Amino acid sequence: MRRGATNAAQTGAPTSADVARLAGVSPATISLVLNGRASKVRISDETRDKVIAAAAQLGYTPNHAARSLRQRRTNIITFVLPTLDNPYFSDVVRAAQTAAQQHGYAVSVIPAKTKPGEFHALSFLQGAAFDGIIVAGRENCTAPELRQLAARGVAVVALQEQSPDPSIQSVSVDLEAGGYMATRHLIDLGHRRIAHVTERLHEPGTRRDRLDGYRRALEEAGLAFDPSLVLTAENTMAGGSKAIEQLLGPGMQRPTAAFMYNDQMAVGALHALRLHGLSVPDDFAIVGFDGVAIGQFTAPALTTIDHPREELGRLAIEALIGALEKRPSDVREHLLPVKLIVRESCGGGKTLLPRRQPRTRTR
Amino acid sequence: MRRGATNAAQTGAPTSADVARLAGVSPATISLVLNGRASKVRISDETRDKVIAAAAQLGYTPNHAARSLRQRRTNIITFVLPTLDNPYFSDVVRAAQTAAQQHGYAVSVIPAKTKPGEFHALSFLQGAAFDGIIVAGRENCTAPELRQLAARGVAVVALQEQSPDPSIQSVSVDLEAGGYMATRHLIDLGHRRIAHVTERLHEPGTRRDRLDGYRRALEEAGLAFDPSLVLTAENTMAGGSKAIEQLLGPGMQRPTAAFMYNDQMAVGALHALRLHGLSVPDDFAIVGFDGVAIGQFTAPALTTIDHPREELGRLAIEALIGALEKRPSDVREHLLPVKLIVRESCGGGKTLLPRRQPRTRTR
DNA sequence: ATGAAAGCGCTAACAC
DNA sequence: GTGTTAGCGCTTTCAT
Numbered sequence: 078m079r080r081g082a083t084n085a086a087q088t089g090a091p092t093s094a095d096v097a098r099l100a101g102v103s104p105a106t107i108s109l110v111l112n113g114r115a116s117k118v119r120i121s122d123e124t125r126d127k128v129i130a131a132a133a134q135l136g137y138t139p140n141h142a143a144r145s146l147r148q149r150r151t152n153i154i155t156f157v158l159p160t161l162d163n164p165y166f167s168d169v170v171r172a173a174q175t176a177a178q179q180h181g182y183a184v185s186v187i188p189a190k191t192k193p194g195e196f197h198a199l200s201f202l203q204g205a206a207f208d209g210i211i212v213a214g215r216e217n218c219t220a221p222e223l224r225q226l227a228a229r230g231v232a233v234v235a236l237q238e239q240s241p242d243p244s245i246q247s248v249s250v251d252l253e254a255g256g257y258m259a260t261r262h263l264i265d266l267g268h269r270r271i272a273h274v275t276e277r278l279h280e281p282g283t284r285r286d287r288l289d290g291y292r293r294a295l296e297e298a299g300l301a302f303d304p305s306l307v308l309t310a311e312n313t314m315a316g317g318s319k320a321i322e323q324l325l326g327p328g329m330q331r332p333t334a335a336f337m338y339n340d341q342m343a344v345g346a347l348h349a350l351r352l353h354g355l356s357v358p359d360d361f362a363i364v365g366f367d368g369v370a371i372g373q374f375t376a377p378a379l380t381t382i383d384h385p386r387e388e389l390g391r392l393a394i395e396a397l398i399g400a401l402e403k404r405p406s407d408v409r410e411h412l413l414p415v416k417l418i419v420r421e422s423c424g425g426g427k428t429l430l431p432r433r434q435p436r437t438r439t440r
Numbered sequence: 441m442r443r444g445a446t447n448a449a450q451t452g453a454p455t456s457a458d459v460a461r462l463a464g465v466s467p468a469t470i471s472l473v474l475n476g477r478a479s480k481v482r483i484s485d486e487t488r489d490k491v492i493a494a495a496a497q498l499g500y501t502p503n504h505a506a507r508s509l510r511q512r513r514t515n516i517i518t519f520v521l522p523t524l525d526n527p528y529f530s531d532v533v534r535a536a537q538t539a540a541q542q543h544g545y546a547v548s549v550i551p552a553k554t555k556p557g558e559f560h561a562l563s564f565l566q567g568a569a570f571d572g573i574i575v576a577g578r579e580n581c582t583a584p585e586l587r588q589l590a591a592r593g594v595a596v597v598a599l600q601e602q603s604p605d606p607s608i609q610s611v612s613v614d615l616e617a618g619g620y621m622a623t624r625h626l627i628d629l630g631h632r633r634i635a636h637v638t639e640r641l642h643e644p645g646t647r648r649d650r651l652d653g654y655r656r657a658l659e660e661a662g663l664a665f666d667p668s669l670v671l672t673a674e675n676t677m678a679g680g681s682k683a684i685e686q687l688l689g690p691g692m693q694r695p696t697a698a699f700m701y702n703d704q705m706a707v708g709a710l711h712a713l714r715l716h717g718l719s720v721p722d723d724f725a726i727v728g729f730d731g732v733a734i735g736q737f738t739a740p741a742l743t744t745i746d747h748p749r750e751e752l753g754r755l756a757i758e759a760l761i762g763a764l765e766k767r768p769s770d771v772r773e774h775l776l777p778v779k780l781i782v783r784e785s786c787g788g789g790k791t792l793l794p795r796r797q798p799r800t801r802t803r
Numbered sequence: 804a805t806g807a808a809a810g811c812g813c814t815a816a817c818a819c
Numbered sequence: 820g821t822g823t824t825a826g827c828g829c830t831t832t833c834a835t
Contacts, residue, residue: 089593090568092828103806108830119804136588138566142514143828145505145569146811153569161533161549167524170551186524186549188533205453206504206516206569225499230452314737348737374677374711376739455812466822471814482820506812509827 091135100124100131107132111139145206154397155207156186159214162313163341164369165386166213169236172390173211180398182208191216205231209397212236219280232400234393239283239410246400248393248411249284255382255415256290259336259364262380264298266423268362270306270332271295274320274342277309287366291336306332310342317345325353334362334423340372343379347422358424368418377421385413454498463487463494470495474502508569517760518570519549522577525676526704527732528749529576532599535753536574543761545571554579568594572760575599582643595763597756602646602773609763611756611774612647618745618778619653622699622727625743627661629786631725633669633695634658637683637705640672650729654699669695673705680708688716697725697786703735706742710785721787731781740784748776 093107100107102124109120110128120128131137145151154177158166174184185207191214202210202222209232212218218238227233227244235247256273263271273291288307295302308323310316317337324332337343343365347357355361357377365372368383392411399406456470463470465487472483473491483491494500508514517540521529537547548570554577565573565585572595575581581601586608590596596608603610619636626634636654651670658665671686673679680700687695700706706728710720718724720740728735731746755774762769 089591093830094828104828105807105830106805109805112830121804124804138568140509140828141569142505142508143811144830146503146509146813146827147829147831149811151505151569155548161524161530162527164525164527167551170524174551183550185518186551187547188530188537188549205501206508206514228452314733318737344734344737348739351739370677371707371734374681374707376711376714456814457812467812468814468823469821472821475814484820487821503812506827507814509811509829510813510815512827 090140091137093137093139096128096131096135096137099135100127102128150208151206152182153207154182154184154209154211154394155202156184157189157202157210157212157214157217158186159188159190159217161186161188163339164371165339165341165367165384168369168386169213169390169393172387173394174390176391176394177398180394182394182398184394189217190214191220202226205229208232209234209401211393211397215278215280215282219283232397234397234400236389236393237284241283243409244400246396246406246409246411247284248389248396248413250384250389250413250415252287252415253285253290253293255366255384256287256336257294258290258415258417259287259366259382260291260294261297262417262419263334263336263362263364263423264294264300266334266362266425268332268334269300270303270330270334271300272306272308272324272332272335273337274308274310274317274324274335274346275338276312276342277316287336287338305329310338312338312342314341314345314348317342318349319345321346321349325349325355333360334364336364336366338366340365340367340369340379340381343381343422344371344375347375347377347379357422362423364423372418372420375422380420380423381418382415383418384415388413453503454500455503456500459491459494459498459500462498463490465491513571514569515545516570517545517547517572517574517757518565519547520552520565520573520575520577520580521549522551522553522580524549524551526702527734528702528704528730528747531732531749532576532753532756535750536757537753539754539757540761543757545757545761547757552580553577554583565589568592571595572597572764574756574760578641578643578645582646595760597760597763599752599756600647604646606772607763609759609769609772609774610647611752611759611776613747613752613776613778615650615778616648616653616656618729618747619650619699620657621653621778621780622650622729622745623654623657624660625780625782626697626699626725626727626786627657627663629697629725629788631695631697632663633666633693633697634663635669635671635687635695635698636700637671637673637680637687637698637709638701639675639705640679650699650701668692673701675701675705677704677708677711680705681712682708684709684712688712688718696723697727699727699729701729703728703730703732703742703744706744706785707734707738710738710740710742720785725786727786735781735783738785743783743786744781745778746781747778751776 093104096107097104110125156170177184211234213236218235223233224242233245235245237249239247292302308320310320337346343363346363350357350361365379365381368381372379372381456467459470460467473488519533540547574597576599581598586596587605590607598608598610600612655665671683673683700709706726709726713720713724728742728744731744735742735744
């Protein structure tokens with residue numbers, strides 16, 4: 078039996094044909110009107126109003142899959158994050174979402190931690206239910222799947238990593254400068270044994286990093302680089318705490334300060350120091366990295382390196398949409414500046430004058 | 441000119457027809473093999489291998505839009521969160537993702553804060569690029585769009601809220617019990633003026649809440665409910681901080697303890713108390729709510745009400761997939777228990793015995 | 804100014 | 820066992 082009946086009975090959702098029938102026009106007209114192409118003087122006001130009324134009456138919404146199939150685009154941009162734990166990305170994604178919406182794109186987030194050895198978490202993305210993808214996390218950024226996606230025409234932007242593939246853009250903050258500023262701040266405050274706690278990563282980085290800045294600052298001050306002062310730990314508060322435990326353990330020639338991978342790990346560090354009865358900043362100084370909200374609420378408040386997180390998100394979206402809409406850009410890599418925020422965890426920010434101001438933006 | 445040429449040239453992605461041509465079979469066979477329906481003795485091993493080889497050679501991946509259109513399903517479940525800020529959801533989503541993957545679904549997250557008055561942030565979801573949706577946040581849960589989605593056949597699960605629509609399931613933790621336990625704990629510790637700081641929400645709740653538990657505990661202890669002790673604030677650390685400021689302001693008959701909406705706001709509370717030179721727990725006690733990681737790292741560590749966040753995520757997915765696959769369930773609402781975790785922010789958890797143990801799970 | 808028709812890439816029914 | 824065919828719901832020439 079041929080069924081001319083409305084599809085709504087089967088799926089619960091009215092189709093453009095349903096609307097067309099109700100309005101007494103063809104499906105093509107529905108499309109024209111609802112996509113605003115009616116403005117090109119093509120559809121009469123009368124028809125337009127009929128269509129809009131019919132669509133409203135039926136509660137019609139275009140089928141996403143059909144539209145994507147036909148147009149070869151989804152208007153969705155996906156953000157791949159290693160974890161939802163870190164409020165850092167919350168700020169980045171929020172700004173990205175705002176920017177994306179202005180261009181007619183929706184943003185969705187997929188938490189995916191690519192584990193070394195295991196199959197890459199990104200493989201399921203191949204279906205490409207999105208037009209573009211912004212990837213954070215070193216392991217995710219270096220996944221071979223990304224290059225495949227790029228080869229298929231999906232626009233790809235890597236956060237904080239540089240890809241050998243020229244079609245993959247990157248948007249980053251200047252981690253090296255941040256590492257330098259953090260370490261330099263501690264040196265200026267008189268510290269000579271300065272530890273650096275970093276994230277345990279299983280892929281080699283592609284860009285100059287916190288550690289490079291740390292080394293540059295030491296070198297500049299004529300301090301020897303001591304590998305035993307560089308620890309890796311899990312990127313969590315507990316990880317930061319453990320690293321400090323280790324630093325304070327027996328047999329260690331204790332540092333007097335630590336530059337932590339991020340504010341989250343710095344919170345853990347403060348905790349460990351407290352447990353050891355050490356006062357911050359009097360007995361031990363801590364510098365964080367990121368500038369996320371929590372740093373203002375710790376005791377003591379965190380001195381940290383602030384990232385322009387909103388700008389990072391906005392820029393990532395703009396780079397992505399540029400690529401998507403084939404506006405060729407000569408800029409393959411965007412590098413954003415960071416700035417030192419002096420709070421309490423290193424002490425006397427206001428009394429001791431730094432010898433010179435590292436490059437930074439000031440409000 | 442008719443083009444029989446491979447589509448790969450146009451989009452960068454090979455189609456099933458391309459694979460079929462290379463393997464010397466029909467597109468239907470490709471589908472059969474690649475979807476594992478070959479196991480039904482229908483395809484010869486030889487053909488199967490040819491197909492697999494051809495697909496691998498081309499790097500073929502099925503087009504998501506086409507497949508969704510044909511099958512009327514996407515295998516994607518979307519999580520709508522009011523914000524990515526709160527690590528609470530990080531735990532929930534992680535567990536949900538694990539559970540979903542076991543059933544062959546991918547999870548994506550959309551941060552959407554429905555603002556009262558403004559148009560509902562969920563409206564853009566109408567396209568339904570997903571099979572089911574799990575919604576958190578009161579404003580999101582009460583959005584009329586949800587009922588439309590449900591009517592269209594999208595499975596919907598609300599977190600912490602009950603919908604009048606019977607097709608919308610709910611998965612919640614027992615907030616009322618948590619409120620009771622938190623308040624009761626403070627009462628048992630000798631507090632008589634106990635404040636409650638809650639989130640500023642613009643929609644009426646649909647379920648018994650922290651506040652109800654708070655009132656029940658007061659009542660049971662013969663303490664009068666004092667509306668001036670119940671404050672609303674923004675659900676952030678800063679919001680918690682401000683609320684406490686207000687409580688300590690001039691002209692206030694100060695409480696000696698506060699039960700905070702969640703751990704995040706409790707962190708802000710600790711900060712404000714510190715600024716006022718009050719010692720926690722000696723001068724003022726704080727109970728949090730949630731049990732997120734940060735509570736272990738504050739000074740003092742937070743006494744809190746722990747939620748089974750993993751179970752919440754897992755259950756939400758299972759309820760959703762049950763609905764999706766039309767396994768009818770008589771359970772429309774799932775209620776999960778909470779438990780008190782005594783740390784430092786209320787003092788003497790170990791010395792003072794609660795008069796009776798509220799219902800809770802113990803590990 | 805509008806309609807007819809083709810087709811995006813896939814899969815489910817039905818032939819053979 | 821495998822190929823043929825139809826069609827999911829939409830948009831987009833092209834005709835009228």
